[in-house]
Amino acid sequence: MRRNRLFLVLSLIVVFAMILTACKTETEVPAEPTEAPKPTEVPPTKAPEPTEVPPTEAPPELGSMDAPIKVLFVPSVDVDFMISSGELIEQALNEATGLYFEVSVPTSYAATIEEMCASPTDTIGFIPAMGYALANQLCGVVPGLASVRYGWNVYWTQFIVARDSAYETLEDLEGATWAYPDAGSTSGYLYPSVIFDNLGITVGDTVEAGGHPQVVKAIYNGEADVGTSYFSAPLLPEGMGTWDPETMDPDIPDEFIPECAVNEEEKLYCGEYRVLDARAAISGEAPDVVQKVRILALSPEIPNDTMSFSPDFPDDLKQTIMDAIVAYVGTEACAETLCNEKFYDWTGAAPVLDENFDGIRLLMEAQGITLENIGG
Secondary structure: OHHHHHHHHHHHHHHHHHHHHHHOOOOOOOOOOOOOOOOOOOOOOOOOOOOOOOOOOOOOOOOEOOEOEEEEEOOOOOHHHHHHHHHHHHHHHHHHHOOOEEEEOOOOHHHHHHHHHHOOOOEEEEEOHHHHHHHHHHHOOEEEEEEEEOOEOEEEEEEEEEOOOOOOOHHHHOOOOEEEOOOOOHHHHHHHHHHHHHHOOOOOOEEEOOOHHHHHHHHHOOOOOEEEEEEOOOEOOOOOOOOOOOOOOOOOOHHHHHHOEEOOOOOEEEOOEEOOOHHHHHOOOOOOHHHHEEEEEEOOOEEOOEEEEOOOOOHHHHHHHHHHHHHHOOOHHHHOOOOOOOOOOOOEEEEOOHHHHHHHHHHHHHHOOOOHHHOO
8 A cells, every 4th residue: 555655656756747847948059150151162264365456558559559649620611621631641640650640620619629628648739829829728738830821921811791892991891790710710700809899890790600611601692791711822923922911902903803713723813813812712612702702901910820739748749740740741642631722721830839829819818718708
């Protein structure tokens, strides 16, 4: 009995012990420290291989087939004839110098000047005195040669009217319709403008004809009252010497006017007088031009037109080209192109200096003439 009671007591002790253990607050076991992850090893970036740049090719040499020298002619006379002559001039200059050239005729005097300035290293321009002065002012174009015509290094403006008109003096031109070649023309526009201003003459309507032959046509066809174009002195009959501007009339003597006609060589003669002014430029289509158009008056002398170089044209090529032009002028080949009456009628060429154009600059300044107000 006693043993049973002891067993009961022990059993109760064990039960209470179990209950106490179950009710005891569970103690958190601290977590073991976590090791920081090792950084991922990234292989070093390899520098890109340098791109191989192909060697830059040197620009083609000026005067080669790939870089021909540009030659520009102002459209002052028979433009179709000038354009058709271009290839012959290129060939002749190539044979003389070994260089290659590309001839073109821009649309106006202003366009010629602008193109010379836009191509400063490779361009030659055949431009008149005022064109040179404008181009020199605009971008530093420099002169090379000036033309010579039948011994003259100057020329004049001629004021032309219909032979049967009533005009006797320049003062009579008040209110007259005036035809001129281009506002960039020295003889056709600058000098007449100055003369009209100096005489107090106010002309009426104006016609920009486009060239010297077109001015003559305007008078011939009755489209204008007065025209201004270039005058080159006539060749006189043998034994009479050279035309004298101080003592001789610029026009052909009246008694020879009825004889004026184009000969077999397509030259305009009146008796033994050879006409070289702008009227001769249309004698092929209007052989009676002298009978219909007369010279009213002349301007003072004007420096002849030039062959000029763009501002950065290589100095080592200039003399070679000038020598070639001087040799070319006067040859039979030149007579078919540059030296032809339908072109510029050069019979010679000589060096010219910038200072020769100071008088032109003064006239331009007095008239307020710039490239902008002549159409540039």
